[in-house]
Structures are given as C-alpha cells and as structure tokens.
Amino acid sequence: MTDPSTSIPARSDAALPLAAVWSGPDSGFTLVSQPRPSLAPGEVLVRIELATVCGSDVHTISGDRPTALPTVLGHEAVGIVEEVAGPVRTRGGRLVEPGQRVTWTIGTSCGSCQRCLRGVPQKCTGVRKYGHEAITDHWRLNGGFATHCHLVEGTGLVAVPETLPAAVAAPANCATATVVCAARRAELTAGDSVIVIGCGMLGLTAVAYARERGAEHVVACDVDESRRELALAFGATAVCGPADLAEYAEKYGADVVIELSGNHRAVQSALDIVGMDGHVALVGSVSPGPEVSFEPNVFVRNLSHVVGSHNYTVDDLAEAVTFLAETPAQNLFAGLVPEPLPLTDIDAAVAAAREGTAPRIALRMD
Numbered sequence: 001m002t003d004p005s006t007s008i009p010a011r012s013d014a015a016l017p018l019a020a021v022w023s024g025p026d027s028g029f030t031l032v033s034q035p036r037p038s039l040a041p042g043e044v045l046v047r048i049e050l051a052t053v054c055g056s057d058v059h060t061i062s063g064d065r066p067t068a069l070p071t072v073l074g075h076e077a078v079g080i081v082e083e084v085a086g087p088v089r090t091r092g093g094r095l096v097e098p099g100q101r102v103t104w105t106i107g108t109s110c111g112s113c114q115r116c117l118r119g120v121p122q123k124c125t126g127v128r129k130y131g132h133e134a135i136t137d138h139w140r141l142n143g144g145f146a147t148h149c150h151l152v153e154g155t156g157l158v159a160v161p162e163t164l165p166a167a168v169a170a171p172a173n174c175a176t177a178t179v180v181c182a183a184r185r186a187e188l189t190a191g192d193s194v195i196v197i198g199c200g201m202l203g204l205t206a207v208a209y210a211r212e213r214g215a216e217h218v219v220a221c222d223v224d225e226s227r228r229e230l231a232l233a234f235g236a237t238a239v240c241g242p243a244d245l246a247e248y249a250e251k252y253g254a255d256v257v258i259e260l261s262g263n264h265r266a267v268q269s270a271l272d273i274v275g276m277d278g279h280v281a282l283v284g285s286v287s288p289g290p291e292v293s294f295e296p297n298v299f300v301r302n303l304s305h306v307v308g309s310h311n312y313t314v315d316d317l318a319e320a321v322t323f324l325a326e327t328p329a330q331n332l333f334a335g336l337v338p339e340p341l342p343l344t345d346i347d348a349a350v351a352a353a354r355e356g357t358a359p360r361i362a363l364r365m366d
C-alpha cells in the first residue's frame with residue numbers, strides 16, 4: 001500500500017458523493033468525487049452513515065483476493081435512503097422512502113434463476129456484489145467506502161431500527177447475516193451443544209447467536225487468550241485453545257461445529273470432533289489452502305453432515321438485524337468497534353484493520 005500521507009490526492013467536491021476508489025495493492029485509495037447517479041427503475045441511493053472494514057476487504061487490499069479494478073471496496077454498511085426510483089419495498093414489504101434507515105444484501109439476486117429458486121440467491125447466476133465489482137459509468141458508487149451507495153435492482157433491503165447504534169448495525173450485512181445463515185444451514189436447534197472455532201467478529205457473533213437460539217453449551221475455541229475472554233463475555237459456556245478442543249467436544253458434545261477461522265488445522269479438527277448426527281458448517285475457508293482429510297467410514301457411521309456456508313439470503317439479513325436489535329449483548333457488540341475514523345483517513349483505517357487492533361474498524365462519512 002502507498003504511504004497514507006500521499007495516497008489521497010484531494011479531488012473532492014462537497015456537493016457530490018465521494019468515494020474511496022481502490023486501484024489495486026500498489027496504487028491504493030484515491031478519494032474521488034462522483035456524479036450523482038441517475039437512478040434506473042428499482043434503484044435506491046443511500047447516504048452511508050457508517051461502514052466497517054471486513055476481513056475480506058483486508059484480504060483484497062493485501063492482494064490475497066483478486067478483484068476487478070478500479071472498485072469501491074467495503075460492503076458492511078448502514079445508511080439512510082436519500083432517493084428512490086420506486087416502487088421498491090423492504091424485505092418486510094414496506095415501501096422504501098427517503099429518510100428510511102436501511103441495510104442491504106451484499107449481492108443482488110434475480111429471483112428467477114435455478115439458484116434463486118433453490119433458495120441460494122447469494123449464488124444467483126446474475127449476482128452483482130457490493131465492494132467486489134469494477135466501477136462502470138452507471139455504477140460508480142458500488143461499495144461501502146463512500147458517502148453514498150447506489151443500490152441496484154435485485155438488492156434486498158432491510159429496515160434498521162433508529163435505536164440500533166450504527167457501529168452495531170454496520171456489520172449486519174456481512175458478519176452477522178453470514179453467521180445466521182451458517183447456523184441455519186447447520187440446523188442449529190435449541191438444546192444443542194455448539195462449538196465455535198475462531199473468535200473474531202464472526203465467532204463472537206456466533207457465540208451470542210447460538211445462546212440466543214437456545215444452545216445449551218457453547219464452547220468457543222481460539223488461539224488467543226484475550227479473544228477467549230471476550231467469547232465468555234458474549235455468552236460462551238466454556239472456552240479452550242486448539243490443543244484442548246477434542247477434550248472439550250468430548251465433554252460437552254458437538255451437535256453443531258461452526259468453523260470460522262479458515263485455518264486448515266482447525267477445519268481438520270472440526271471434521272474430527274463433530275458428534276453423532278452432527279453438523280459442521282465451514283465458513284472461514286474463503287481462499288485456497290491445504291487439503292484436509294476424513295475417513296468416510298466414520299462419517300457414515302456417525303451420520304455426519306458437512307455444509308459449506310457463504311454469504312446469506314435476505315431473510316438471514318432480516319434475522320440478523322432483529323437479533324442485533326434484541327440481543328442483551330448489544331453493548332458488547334458496540335465495544336468491538338472503536339471510535340470511527342473519517343473516510344479521508346481510509347488508509348489509517350485499513351492499516352488498523354490489517355493489524356487487527358479491533359474486530360472491526362469503522363469509517364464515518366460526514
């Protein structure tokens with residue numbers, strides 16, 4: 001990345017939307033004024049209140065995940081509707097109007113292709129994803145690191161309560177909704193014993209969400225002791241390091257194992273410890289890595305289920321917002337996000353996210 005003090009030429013016009021355009025690992029970010037989009041039918045212009053830097057943004061910026069360029073990164077965000085080319089409705093059926101506070105799905109879906117019809121709209125054959133696509137003439141504000149986001153047709157919108165702090169709401173449309181989807185795909189049920197591997201933003205969310213869903217035991221596993229302490233605060237009933245994971249799974253059970261670290265040894269452990277008729281949800285492995293192995297006979301006899309889980313549906317996002325609005329851990333979630341930095345400090349925000357100084361670094365757009 002370029003030197004933060006020199007990477008942002010001042011090319012802004014206060015009256016126009018401003019975007020942190022990213023041109024690749026060597027070129028970094030440039031703040032660029034963008035024309036106000038002329039909305040096509042079904043589109044919405046949102047003024048972003050707060051955006052958070054997701055781990056996948058960090059992967060992209062580090063050069064680990066290729067993306068089309070130039071782009072506006074960022075997809076975890078909450079904002080206020082400024083303009084609608086309606087009628088557009090939220091997932092709850094309410095007409096979207098200026099002034100409404102919303103979050104939106106990370107990708108679009110057409111609703112009619114085979115994948116949408118099969119219930120995996122996040123894999124729609126025509127999906128377009130915020131924070132993942134090259135800027136085009138029509139779609140210049142296509143990510144979260146900007147004052148505005150241009151929501152195109154097929155985006156799922158969910159209303160966000162005014163009382164929900166922006167720092168808690170912003171991660172809903174990636175971290176929280178991804179956890180909700182993984183728990184659903186793993187058929188997490190009240191009374192289950194749940195193992196959560198990896199206690200970053202998603203892991204802490206998974207711990208609190210599993211408790212909310214009535215899990216009897218929630219064992220949180222992480223290499224880092226301070227993260228294990230946080231997991232206890234979020235409701236874990238026991239915590240351990242990787243070396244003790246098998247013992248803890250044996251002791252408390254492992255009906256559902258949610259693997260969020262992406263570490264291949266942790267993935268191997270998840271497959272090894274899952275209990276009878278249990279589910280393993282693999283979530284953290286989002287870039288190529290070493291292979292893992294399993295002995296099929298064990299899986300057959302144990303009636304094991306292994307499910308991959310990536311992104312989520314608009315229903316998962318709605319559930320994520322409801323969970324965040326109602327969880328007793330709301331103050332703890334707010335505490336995971338330090339004081340937001342202004343968009344003009346995006347290099348500093350990204351540097352902090354890369355260093356992992358907090359589970360989420362936030363950008364404010366005022």
Ligand SMILES: [Zn+2]
Pocket residue numbers: 109110111112113114115116117121123124125126
């Ligand atoms: Zn589709």
Ligand SMILES: [Zn+2]
Pocket residue numbers: 054055056057075076174175
């Ligand atoms: Zn994300």
